[in-house]
Amino acid sequence: MSCFSGVYQINVRVKEIKKAIEWYKDILGLNVQKDHGKTVVLGQEKGIPVCLIEKDSHLPLPDNLEGTHPVFIISSNSVEYCKQSLMDQGVTVLEGGSEGHFKFRDLDGNLLEAYLPGLYEEDRFKPYR
Numbered sequence: 001m002s003c004f005s006g007v008y009q010i011n012v013r014v015k016e017i018k019k020a021i022e023w024y025k026d027i028l029g030l031n032v033q034k035d036h037g038k039t040v041v042l043g044q045e046k047g048i049p050v051c052l053i054e055k056d057s058h059l060p061l062p063d064n065l066e067g068t069h070p071v072f073i074i075s076s077n078s079v080e081y082c083k084q085s086l087m088d089q090g091v092t093v094l095e096g097g098s099e100g101h102f103k104f105r106d107l108d109g110n111l112l113e114a115y116l117p118g119l120y121e122e123d124r125f126k127p128y129r
Contacts, residue, residue, distance in 0.1 A: 003075055003078035003079075003082035003085060003086075004072040004075065005073045005074075005075045006072070006073045007048050007070050007071065007072060007073065008049075008072065008117060009041065009050065009070075010048060010049075010050050010051065010068065010069070010071070011051045011053055011068065011070075011071055011113065012050055012051065012052055012053065013054075013067055013068065014054055015054070015057055016054070017037075017038055017040060017052060020052050020054075021040055021042070024052065025042070029044070030042035030050060031043065031044065033049060038053065038054040039051065039052070039053050039054070040052045051071075067111065069111040069112055069113060071114070071115050072112065072113065072115070073115065073116075073117060074100060074114050074115060074116040076116065079099055079116050080099065080128075083099050083114070091104050091106075092104060092105040098119075098129050099127075100115070100116035100119040100128030101114065101116065101119055101128075102114050116128060
């Protein structure tokens with residue numbers, strides 16, 4: 001049984017956030033859903049959102065912040081064992097993170113991310129931050 005219930009969003013690293021926002025709006029028809037400055041979530045009424053994250057072009061990205069990658073939804077009923085279950089199966093889970101939000105790699109080394117929706121907003125999820 002999977003501890004994931006779907007894809008939460010796709011994270012995309014961009015050089016210039018303002019230019020990227022306009023491109024995603026004009027070319028792909030996406031709308032800004034949340035704007036946190038250097039992190040902006042775009043999407044449509046239905047579908048998986050795209051999260052643009054501005055990278056500092058003067059600094060190399062650490063291995064856990066590279067490129068474009070999907071963010072999988074951790075089911076709230078499996079958050080207590082999801083991360084450990086992946087590690088028990090030999091999955092490379094990157095250092096840092098928490099039970100409710102962490103990064104890991106697939107068998108080809110591709111970066112993936114796991115996130116429990118509501119983790120930072122809901123008090124009931126505090127133990128998993």
